[in-house]
Amino acid sequence: MTQHKHVGSSLDDLLETDGTLEQVEAEALKRVIVWQIQRAMGNTGVNKSQLAQKMHTSRTVVNRLLDEKDTGVTITTLVKAGRALGMTWTLQAGEDNGSPRAA
Numbered sequence: 355m356t357q358h359k360h361v362g363s364s365l366d367d368l369l370e371t372d373g374t375l376e377q378v379e380a381e382a383l384k385r386v387i388v389w390q391i392q393r394a395m396g397n398t399g400v401n402k403s404q405l406a407q408k409m410h411t412s413r414t415v416v417n418r419l420l421d422e423k424d425t426g427v428t429i430t431t432l433v434k435a436g437r438a439l440g441m442t443w444t445l446q447a448g449e450d451n452g453s454p455r456a457a
Contacts, residue, residue, distance in 0.1 A: 380425040387432070388422050394439040408438035 395405060402420070406413040411434065418424050419431055436443050 377425070381423060384425050384427070385422045387427075388420050390441070391420065391435055391439065394441050398439055400439060405435065405438055409434040 395401070400408070402413055402416045406416045409416070409431075411431075415431065416435075419427055419435055432443055435441070
């Protein structure tokens with residue numbers, strides 16, 4: 355039986371080696387946030403223009419908020435969006451114990 359030299363390495367190891375792990379993690383988190391906001395928009399019947407009005411901001415800001423690749427959203431923007439949609443945000447941090455992460 356042949357041993358495979360790459361068995362046991364993880365995607366995280368590969369991404370860390372090529373320097374993209376943090377960006378990939380940020381984009382994955384942003385996808386979850388966007389999904390939650392879009393779900394809340396659907397549940398409340400609020401469109402982008404209405405959300406911008408409720409947040410007292412521009413539609414451009416809402417478009418950036420809903421852009422999965424734009425990971426530069428501020429906490430203030432998230433709080434405004436949450437309040438406008440009747441949502442609250444909960445942030446939970448934990449120690450990285452080296453176990454594989456779920457994507």
